Amino acid sequence: MMVAAVVVCHAQDEDVEAAEYEPRYLSAGFRVGSSVGDVRLSAECYDEYDHVWAARPAGSVWMHYRTPFGLGLRPEVAYIGRGTRLQWADVDYTMTVHTLNIRLGITWNFKLKNTKFSPYLIAAPSWLIALGGKVTYKALDVEEVEMPLTTASVAKQDVRLFAGAGFEMPIAAGNTAVILSLEAGYAMGFLETFTALEHSGELTVLNRTLDTRPAAGDRKWQGIEVTFGVGMPFGPKIVKKRPSLKKILEN
Amino acid sequence: MVVVVAAAAVAVLTMCGCLKEGDESILLPVRNSTIPYEVLPAEMQDSLRQWMDINEGGYPAKIEGIYTVKPMELVYASDGYEWEDFHDLNWRIQEQNDRNFATYTEWQTMANGTGREAHVIGDGKKFTVWTVEDVVNEADGWSAELVTIVSGKLIDQRVTEFGYGIVMRNKVDEDSVLISPDFYRVFTDKDGFCIRRED
Numbered sequence: 502m503m504v505a506a507v508v509v510c511h512a513q514d515e516d517v518e519a520a521e522y523e524p525r526y527l528s529a530g531f532r533v534g535s536s537v538g539d540v541r542l543s544a545e546c547y548d549e550y551d552h553v554w555a556a557r558p559a560g561s562v563w564m565h566y567r568t569p570f571g572l573g574l575r576p577e578v579a580y581i582g583r584g585t586r587l588q589w590a591d592v593d594y595t596m597t598v599h600t601l602n603i604r605l606g607i608t609w610n611f612k613l614k615n616t617k618f619s620p621y622l623i624a625a626p627s628w629l630i631a632l633g634g635k636v637t638y639k640a641l642d643v644e645e646v647e648m649p650l651t652t653a654s655v656a657k658q659d660v661r662l663f664a665g666a667g668f669e670m671p672i673a674a675g676n677t678a679v680i681l682s683l684e685a686g687y688a689m690g691f692l693e694t695f696t697a698l699e700h701s702g703e704l705t706v707l708n709r710t711l712d713t714r715p716a717a718g719d720r721k722w723q724g725i726e727v728t729f730g731v732g733m734p735f736g737p738k739i740v741k742k743r744p745s746l747k748k749i750l751e752n
Numbered sequence: 753m754v755v756v757v758a759a760a761a762v763a764v765l766t767m768c769g770c771l772k773e774g775d776e777s778i779l780l781p782v783r784n785s786t787i788p789y790e791v792l793p794a795e796m797q798d799s800l801r802q803w804m805d806i807n808e809g810g811y812p813a814k815i816e817g818i819y820t821v822k823p824m825e826l827v828y829a830s831d832g833y834e835w836e837d838f839h840d841l842n843w844r845i846q847e848q849n850d851r852n853f854a855t856y857t858e859w860q861t862m863a864n865g866t867g868r869e870a871h872v873i874g875d876g877k878k879f880t881v882w883t884v885e886d887v888v889n890e891a892d893g894w895s896a897e898l899v900t901i902v903s904g905k906l907i908d909q910r911v912t913e914f915g916y917g918i919v920m921r922n923k924v925d926e927d928s929v930l931i932s933p934d935f936y937r938v939f940t941d942k943d944g945f946c947i948r949r950e951d
């Protein structure tokens with residue numbers, strides 16, 4: 502009976518310890534932060550332009566499924582603001598795009614000894630949908646123009662890969678824990694975002710001058726995202742293999 | 753997990769229709785090194801080159817200033833026009849910036865010309881200014897779209913190898929007082945150069 506009492510007490514201590522520090526299979530939460538982005542223009546005729554990386558808000562809701570050996574899966578629905586600013590002589594062009602990102606992150610958590618701090622790596626292919634946005638344009642020969650983005654001026658969809666790193670820190674909160682995290686990474690778009698109409702020039706050009714030309718080459722997005730996350734674990738605990746009764750009783 | 757995926761799917765389906773249909777855009781200007789064919793077709797440019805220089809390139813000299821063509825001489829008229837006594841021509845380039853956009857003004861007897869968008873192309877001291885002008889004369893009942901080309905080589909305060917071409921692109925001219933579309937006239941300075949007066 503005394504042996505059983507020791508075993509139960511030991512198990513209870515482990516339960517408290519597991520609730521505070523051991524991750525559970527599932528967690529969910531949200532992230533907020535900033536996306537600092539730009540475009541990659543492949544045509545040489547745009548080499549004259551200076552690129553100014555533009556900062557926009559970013560936020561998401563996510564779930565995380567962890568395995569005992571570090572690998573995890575993190576589906577996520579995110580709002581990412583994308584933007585760029587291009588300048589050449591008197592020309593000042595600014596584009597802002599509001600996007601919905603559907604991501605499937607693959608994570609790898611590193612477990613460090615004697616600390617709750619857990620760094621991780623993430624790679625997340627994303628499907629992106631443009632929701633809207635605007636372009637503003639200023640130049641000497643054109644009155645300032647502001648134009649909402651439409652299907653004629655930006656591609657509806659994009660496919661991107663996000664790769665980054667971060668760290669998690671579980672904080673005890675009553676009987677459970679809150680997982681705080683900080684993450685930074687780079688996102689690269691793969692699909693062309695100029696439209697067919699922009700390439701052909703068969704559309705209404707709001708800033709038409711003698712030197713505006715149909716779009717040349719490719720325009721693809723890129724950006725750095727830095728976000729702060731808050732999550733709550735739930736579901737079954739990832740419990741370490743318990744020592745056998747014989748080992749408990751050994752000297 | 754199922755709830756999150758379902759919520760995402762609903763959000764996606766809802767948001768897919770958010771980007772509105774449209775037919776407008778803002779396109780980026782680029783550096784010109786030639787006169788675009790939509791301004792002057794290649795055949796027209798080749799024809800003009802028999803009578804004046806069209807200097808190409810993306811990096812011409814800064815040519816801001818006022819220049820006087822005196823006396824002005826007709827080199828060639830593709831419609832057979834002949835005349836000898838022309839008023840002196842003054843032309844001015846202002847605000848030429850790094851993308852070679854400038855404002856071009858010309859006048860003869862009275863300094864009442866209106867500045868219009870022009871582009872400068874060329875290489876080093878050799879330049880070509882080209883501009884498109886819409887002219888309306890309500891009193892005489894005509895309107896016209898003209899391409900003006902000015903070329904030369906800037907050496908100190910003079911433009912040598914000077915050429916001035918006018919090409920008629922389109923017109924509304926019931927009384928036929930103007931040359932017909934696709935015809936052109938080329939002039940030069942009889943002295944062989946035009947003088948820069950001031951910046």
